[in-house]
Amino acid sequence: MKPVVLAGGSGSRLWPKSRAALPKQFLSLTSQNTMLQDTVMRLDGIRAQDPIFICNEDHRFLVAEQLRQKGISHSGILLEPIGRNTAPAIALAALHATKNEEDPLLLVLAADHLIKDQAAFHTAIKKAEVLANQGNLVTFGIVPDAPHTGYGYIKSGNALDVGFIVDEFVEKPDAVTAKSYVESGKYYWNSGMFMFRASRYLEELKKHSPEIFEVCEQAIDTETPDLDFIRVDRNIFTTCPDDSIDYAVMEFTSSAAMVPLEAGWSDVGSWTSLWETAEKDDNGNVCVGDTILENTNNSYINAEQRLVSVIGLNDVIVIETKDAVMVAHKDDAQSIKNVVNRLKSEKRPEFEFHREVFRPWGSYDSIDNGSRFQVKRICVKPGEKLSVQMHHHRAEHWIVVSGSANVTINDNTKLVTENESVYIPIGAIHALENPGKIPLELIEVQSGSYLGEDDIVRFSDRYGRAPSQT
Known part of the structure; x- marks a missing residue:
């Protein structure tokens, strides 16, 4: 058995915690680990x-x-190279x-799901293994505990030794229909988790969606x-249908x-679902x-940086981060996506980035800014180095x-230690490296007519990043 972990997705309904550059699968929302880490660790x-x-190139x-x-x-x-939904992603993994x-048998998992009962999950996996070894394409149907309208449903057909034949997949229902589904006992939530032999998936994909199969086969060949x-290959994969x-x-x-699964599952698709699955106080x-x-x-309050006090409110969600505060009624939590779309259309940085941004070499936190200056706290991991670069508009x-820092400015390199500083003029080719055994922390003060992160001419980079990436 080979697990396939799908780590794409934006998690926009969990804004302002989840953002384009750091979506929910990389956040610690349900435990001390990130959701990606928990997804793998629960396979122990x-x-x-x-x-x-499988992930977006920007999240690698x-x-x-x-x-x-x-x-x-x-x-x-x-x-x-570009998101094309789950069918092509799984095809790449299978190929x-x-x-x-x-x-191998492929156990396809999303990186952003919550499963509380690990033992029940393992039992369901063993049952799915039996069906997958018989040539079936197995999905896990969540035993519903409420008539939820936010999930698609799977209708069970005739019983098998350890599961059911799938009668049909149905779209997200309205409240009345969802209630009838749950009362019938024949419908299960669609978890988006699967198990099948790699060759069987590719056979069925080639049969029912030949264009996806052909494009993915060509892309994986290169x-x-x-x-x-x-x-x-980006050019080839871009032509793949999105499905x-x-x-x-x-x-x-x-x-x-289908194998039924009753293990405290949630797709953590909204702040309301996080409230539903978390332990609550007496109120x-x-x-x-x-x-x-x-x-x-009956409220969910998440404070990241500051004290948050809530007085005289019921059924609300309050999320505070370093650079944004979101307040919503639980019944309208799905509308957060509309706010995210507005942020995106207005090209506001809060759509994509947190104030603290993680890079392969460490992180930076934008702690202050004005019309011609910006102040950042930069942390460089031991042994790591930023790209060799220059700026047209800022010193x-x-x-x-x-x-301690090895600082290169044009052709000169020197060691800069605690309480020392260095100045990099506009147009100077420069690089920053941490040669030590402990993290390097420094304060960077930028000044100039343009302070955008795209004002970089990169000459070399050990991480293979494109010129527009920092």
């Missing part, structure tokens, strides 16, 4: 090969770093997995290694089977961070707070 005890991960270093933090090995991090004439990552595995394969195959509240509540009930002052 299952005999399986190292997982394949986040995946690699979060796996490194937990000592998780992998058999490849496949990079999608990659069968390149060495192997044909795969090339890049550090920890596997790249496929989910449900629409491309599962709704049409005659080999669809029905869920509080994270520094909070004070007075006469407040920079670096003040080392802790650690």
Whole structure:
């Protein structure tokens, strides 16, 4: 068995925590680990090969770093040049997995799901393995505990030894229909998790969505290694249709089977779902961070940076980050996506980035700014180096707070240590490296007529980033 972890997606309904550059699968929302880390760690005890991960190219270093933090090995991090939904993503994984004439069972998991009962999950996996070894394409149907209108449903057909034949997949229903589904006992929530032999998925994909199969086959034929990552041909993959595995394969195959799963599952699709699945106090509240509540009930309060107090409100969601505050009624939490779309259309940075931005070499936190200046706190991991670069519109002052820095300015390199500073004029070719054993922390003061992150001419970079990336 080879797990395939789908680590794409934007998680826009969990804004302002989840953003384009750091979506929910890379956040610690349901435990001390990130959701990606929990997805892999809950497989402990299952005999399986190292997982394949599939992610957006922009998130590749986040995946690699979060796996490194937990000592998780992998058999490849496949990079999608552009998002094309789950059917092509799984096709890339299946084609990659069968390149060495192997044909593993693929356990397809989303990187952003919550599963509380690990033992029940493992039991369902073993049942799915039986059906998948018989040639079925198996999905996991969540036993519903309420008539939820936010999930698609799977209708069970005739019973099998350890599951059911799938009778049909149905779209997200209205409230009345959802209630009838749950009362019938024949409908299950569509979890978006699957198991099948790699060759069987490719056979059914070729039969029902031949264009996706052909494009993915061509793209994987040109795969090339890049550090920890596997790249496929961008020009070829861009021509692939955008389609989910449900629409491309599962709704049409005659080999669809389902294993029921009752394990405290949630897709964590909204702040309301986080409130529903978390432990609550005597007033029905869920509080994270520094909070004070007075006469407040059935609410979710998450404070990241500051004290948040809520008085005299019921059924609300309050999320505070370093640069944004979001307040919503629980019944209208789905409308957060409309706010995110407005941020995107207005090209506001809060759509994509947090105030603190993570890079493969470390991170930076934009702590102050004005019309012609910006102040950042920069942290560089031991042994890491920023790209060799220059700026057309800004000069920079670096003040080392802790650690030591090798600073190159044009043809000169010198060691800068704690309480020392250095000045980089406009147009100077420069680089910053941490040669030490502890993190390098420094304050950067930028000044100039334009301070955007795209004012970079990059000459060399050990991480293989494009010129527009920082």
